[in-house]
Amino acid sequence: MIKQICKNLISALAIIVGVHLILFIALQSPTFGDPIARETQSSNDRALLASAAQRLGLIADINFAAFNLTVHANESETFILTMDSFFRLHHSNGQAIIETAVPATLGELVADLNNNPLITATINDGFAMTSSDEIALVYFGNKVTLSAEQPYHAAVLHPVSSPQRFFNSLTSLLSFDFGNDRNSRPISNTLWQRGLRSLAIAAPSFFIIFIGAFLLAVSAHGRKRLSRNLNAAAILCMSLPALLYIFIIRQTFVINLEWAPLRPYGDPVLPLFILPILITVFVGIWPEYLLMRSFIDHRMRKPFIQAARAQGIGEQRIWLRHLLPNLAGPLSQHVALNLPFLVLGSLLLETIFNIPGLGISIVEAIQNHDSNMLRAITFVVAIAFLVMQAAATLVGRYFDPRQRSEGHI
């Protein structure tokens, strides 16, 4: 038993690491493109770039005005500084290029630079450079062209390696320290407040969908005409985009008839979000109905039901004593595995109805290029999924004796 629990915990931890790896690759590594350019929308503003780099964990800290640099030359000459090579100054093709290796201390660097008659460099008060710091006039890899006789501030930053970044962000997520969003608000508070709002719409909708779909599937069973009509309705309704329903229902009931408020989250009062719940139910009930029907049809063909019928047991008793206890396991597992995704709410519904839930937070995070927020929401949903998966296994074990005998936990 303890061995099994440990095994399950290790596999859950492995999945958490896997989820984090996916998020790291998608949002924090340059696999799909420069994450800083994505966050800043390719801005050249050094403060913006540095703050994005810090938020993404690419640099530990940055001092924008570590030392001053002035180049003395004719105005027609151009100086190009690159971050990686930063030591010597030479002329080529009419351009003066400064190539410099990063020295151990800022003092050494400034002394080296001052050896060149064309450069004046001074350290700002109270700044000391360590050997792991790097000097950047602009952000990583970029070049900067210096005009003559103009003072520049050189920044010194402390870069963080990829494995270190991966480990840092994993430990911060595991300790539920999600940091701040783009507007410097703590993400944990946002997740909590908005998650509850999404849940207030998603949870009742889900249970109505679940019970409604089950009742529809039960009524359709054995009634060919009703079953055919419901199937046709399900396929037709599933074919049309959910956006169409949301547009039309909102336009009719909110704009034209004014039965519901335009912004249903002034105060959390139930009548205000009845309309979003109804839309969610209408869109979501059809696939659930088809699933329930297949569950019921599949079990109705099983030998134990046929044996019960052969013994002359009545239909009501077959349903109550034989079919429903058999359906309870897979159905409760289905519910348990879908519950974590409810905290997300509906991306489309929350966007269109302006409901400040987690769904709209995802959309806002994408529009504001806020990777931290996206990472935090995804991580919380994945954790909820793992917890509910464990709960689903326990529920399945309770209802299905075969799982108990197989030694599942």
Place this chain on the structure above:
Amino acid sequence: MRFSRLVAGLYIAVALVAASGAIPVEINNDFYRGNTSVWQSAAHGAKVALIIGSIAASTALLIGSVLGFISAWYGGLIATIILWMATSIAAIPGILLVLILSYGMGGGISAVFFSVGLVSWVGVYRLVHAEVLNLRNQGHVESASSLGASVPLIAIRHILPCLKPILAAQFVLHFMYAVKAETVLSFLGVGVHQQASWGRMLADAWAFGDLSNGNYTRIIVASLCLAGLMLTLQSHIYGRQK
């Protein structure tokens, strides 16, 4: 079945005509406001839907089949690693992961199909894995193996033909998922940019208040085009089942 093939053929023909450049759509302010022809946009939407659906479904099938076969055939550490990857992906809601990957790739048509393909392979992998576990103990596969056939040859000549019905159904399902995902992604701003697509049409209709202005054409045309394709594909699946 015959009717669904006819409709599918119609969609492909419209998409090919749109791809050939015979139906030009200029992306400008008039386009976003729905002042250019809705039918031209819908034709280009068919092209985009077919490109996204087919590439995303093919990507999912390719990755899922290869990984499913490898994990079932070799087992051991490789299978554990592939299972870990699949479970990690499955722990994140599909549409959220598609959204994140598409955002990470910077949006656009290629981002949509790659992100859908990278997320959808898990379902294919599970089916192929289970099926290959059954097939590898069957007589024809064991005979080929004992005759010294190489693993790629066994996979292509002896296992792939048995997987065809599953893969065909999965292709259609993932095709449908990709086209629907495009609608959601385009509406949320990380889908197709600077191109006409059904999702783009719905997004623009919302952004420019088509319903409030009493202009229903763009929404209805985009929705019906999408619904027509979905119904055609669904009837294709049911036709195959029968």
